[in-house]
Structures are given as structure tokens and as C-alpha cells.
Amino acid sequence: MPQTQPIDVLATLKRRPAVHMLCCGAYLQEPVQLQPDLWAIPLKALGFSTQSNYIAQYASEVAAASVDQDAVAKLTIQGIDSLPVVAIIQMPLRDNSPETLERESSAALERARRIIGWASGDEVTPFALLTCTTAQSYFRLLPPHSRRRVRLGFGNTGDDHKNQIERIYRAAETDEHFEYALSLLHDANQEVNPHFKIARLFNCLECLAYKIKAQYEGKSRKAVKALLGLPTGATMETQIDGEKFRFDVIEVAGRIRDKLFHGATFRPTDLLVEHRNVFKLLATHPDQIVSALLGYCELEIARWANGASLGLALAVQDGA
Numbered sequence: 005m006p007q008t009q010p011i012d013v014l015a016t017l018k019r020r021p022a023v024h025m026l027c028c029g030a031y032l033q034e035p036v037q038l039q040p041d042l043w044a045i046p047l048k049a050l051g052f053s054t055q056s057n058y059i060a061q062y063a064s065e066v067a068a069a070s071v072d073q074d075a076v077a078k079l080t081i082q083g084i085d086s087l088p089v090v091a092i093i094q095m096p097l098r099d100n101s102p103e104t105l106e107r108e109s110s111a112a113l114e115r116a117r118r119i120i121g122w123a124s125g126d127e128v129t130p131f132a133l134l135t136c137t138t139a140q141s142y143f144r145l146l147p148p149h150s151r152r153r154v155r156l157g158f159g160n161t162g163d164d165h166k167n168q169i170e171r172i173y174r175a176a177e178t179d180e181h182f183e184y185a186l187s188l189l190h191d192a193n194q195e196v197n198p199h200f201k202i203a204r205l206f207n208c209l210e211c212l213a214y215k216i217k218a219q220y221e222g223k224s225r226k227a228v229k230a231l232l233g234l235p236t237g238a239t240m241e242t243q244i245d246g247e248k249f250r251f252d253v254i255e256v257a258g259r260i261r262d263k264l265f266h267g268a269t270f271r272p273t274d275l276l277v278e279h280r281n282v283f284k285l286l287a288t289h290p291d292q293i294v295s296a297l298l299g300y301c302e303l304e305i306a307r308w309a310n311g312a313s314l315g316l317a318l319a320v321q322d323g324a
Contacts, residue, residue: 011035013045017091021099023109024091024134027117030124031088041095042112044120052083090128092116102135102142114196171309182308185211189301198290203261205297206254210261212304216318225258231315232300242292244285251275251282253296260286 013035017024032046056079063069094109094116121128134143176183185208192204206228210217213227220226229235237252255275262268272280285292307313 011037016043017045017093019093019095020136020138021105022093022095022136023105023113024093024136025113025117025130026132026134027090027092027120027128027130028087030090030120030126030128032090032120032124036120036123038116038119039112041097042116043091043093043095044116045091045093047089047091049085050087050089051080052086053080056080056083090120092120099138102137102140105137106133106135168306168309172305175309181211181214182305185305185308189305192298192301198294199260199286200264201294202257202290202297203264205294205301206257206261208301209254209297209304212308212313212315215315219318224261225254228254228258230318231304231313233314238296238300240296242285244289244292247281247284249281249285249292251279251285253293253300255279256282256286256293257297 016035026047028050032044035043035045037043056076060071060076060079064071092113094112096105096109099105100108117128117130129148130146132143132145134141136142172186176186188204188208188211192201192208195201195204206224209228209231210224213224213231216230217224217227220230226235229238232238232254234254238254239250239252241248241250243249252275256279259268259270259274263270272283275282282293304313304315308316
């Protein structure tokens with residue numbers, strides 16, 4: 005970590021222009037300057053007042069527990085130092101629109117958040133953003149993302165869905181590799197950087213292909229394609245702003261993982277000519293690839309729990 009030095013905390017917090025990302029969960033003992041224009045400053049903890057009142061009301065309404073205000077106050081005091089807060093502040097040299105300030109600061113703020121996670125050993129969760137131009141201020145909450153998925157269609161409601169959840173639970177209980185794949189998917193869903201998310205989702209699929217990887221000379225992309233029943237490639241097409249993109253999702257995802265994890269270079273010449281504009285898609289709309297990979301991961305986890313995964317079938321067939 006960079007060296008810390010005494011600062012006027014209030015004056016630093018009030019500098020303009022600036023973009024402040026407020027995060028909870030990480031405990032810092034003192035302000036830290038990561039770059040000349042980038043600070044992490046510890047603030048008062050959020051505490052557990054809301055949670056204390058919630059559990060008191062829950063206990064009263066569900067279990068008919070006797071709860072008085074003194075008991076709630078004691079709970080609140082117990083959690084007074086919980087959820088410590090850190091303000092991560094990027095201070096641009098030039099003023100601009102709030103949208104531009106926020107966009108141009110996002111990479112530095114996210115990088116700093118990861119470094120604070122390393123320094124504190126804690127999960128660092130953003131919950132609010134304050135953007136200050138030289139003349140005005142804008143603030144908003146950053147509530148945890150939820151897909152708020154509504155289950156529709158065959159197999160996704162009632163007993164079918166309940167039975168599927170039970171099968172996944174049993175598989176996680178009895179199969180360590182499967183439970184690790186679930187953990188990888190969980191972590192990927194928390195990832196903010198779309199390229200990192202693509203790599204993590206590929207890792208989830210690779211984990212489920214472990215039984216058959218040897219059949220493909222350890223080639224992860226080939227093993228994952230076989231796992232999905234797409235040995236010739238997981239080719240998808242999409243059209244954005246009139247431009248058509250056609251590419252192999254697994255080929256692209258695997259190469260991104262290799263680039264990030266192994267340092268392998270990923271060049272346009274690594275792909276078929278008609279697939280090379282995927283580099284533009286990665287720069288502008290990586291969510292298209294994320295969405296496709298997420299679907300593959302969720303489907304393969306369901307197949308594995310149902311005993312229908314080709315990663316199991318091929319392994320049994322070949323005596324694995």
C-alpha cells in the first residue's frame with residue numbers, strides 16, 4: 005500500500021471536482037492516498053440499527069417474543085461498530101458534467117475498491133455515490149443489484165422448480181466439484197467488471213468439465229464445448245445499431261480467461277475473419293457475452309444436478 009501521511013480530512017473530503025464512492029464492510033485505521041488524486045478515507049460505521057429493529061419486529065411477530073425498547077437499544081449498541089464505512093474519492097483535475105466525471109472516475113474507483121479489499125481483508129460493498137462539480141452536487145444510492153427474476157414457463161414453477169432446487173442441493177451436498185462450481189457462479193454474479201465476469205463464468209463451466217478435460221488433451225475450450233453438447237462451437241449472432249456480430253461465445257470467453265489468468269495474448273487474428281468484430285462488441289456491449297455465458301452456466305448446473313450433464317455422461321462412457 006502507498007505510504008499514509010497526516011491530512012486535513014475535512015478539507016480533502018470537500019475538494020471539488022470529485023466523485024465519492026461510499027462503501028461499507030472495510031475497516032481502515034487511517035486515510036490512505038492511493039494516487040495523488042485518489043483517496044480512501046474511513047468514516048463512521050453504519051451500525052446495525054436498522055437490522056436491530058428488524059429482528060426485534062420479526063421475533064415479536066413470528067415468535068411472539070417479548071421485545072421492549074431497552075432490548076432493541078442493547079442490540080443496536082452491540083452492532084454500533086458494524087459495517088465500517090470508507091469513502092473512496094477520485095479528484096479529477098478538470099471540471100466536467102457529472103455524467104462525464106462519474107464515467108471517467110469509475111475505473112479508478114473500482115480499482116481502489118479492490119485494493120482496499122486486499123488491505124482490509126474484508127468485502128467492500130458500494131452503497132452510495134456523490135458527484136461534485138465545481139458548482140453543484142449530485143448523489144444517489146447504489147442498491148445491491150438484483151435480477152428480480154420471475155419464474156415463468158415449463159419446469160420453472162411449482163413442484164418442478166421445487167424438485168430442481170432439491171436436486172441441486174443434494175448434488176452440492178455430495179459433490180465438492182459441483183459445490184465449487186456453484187461458488188464460482190455466485191462470485192461471478194457479484195463481479196462488476198464485465199471482462200472479469202466473462203472469465204469467472206468460463207471458470208464455472210470449466211469446473212463442470214473436469215471429468216472430461218483429459219479427453220481433450222487438457223484443452224479447456226474444447227472440453228467446455230463438449231460439455232455443452234456444442235463440439236463445433238457455441239456460435240451466436242446479435243445485431244446492435246445495425247451491425248451484425250457473429251462469434252463463438254466459448255472461444256472468446258476462454259481466450260479472455262487465458263489472457264487474464266495465464267497472460268496469453270488475445271489477438272483478432274486468433275479468430276475467424278467473420279468473428280473478429282467481437283473485439284468491438286467486447287469494448288462496447290460485453291453484457292451480450294455475459295448473458296450468453298450466464299445462461300450456459302445456469303443450464304449446465306441444472307443438468308448436472310439432474311444427472312443429465314454430458315460432463316458426466318461422456319466421463320462414464322469413457323470409463324472416467
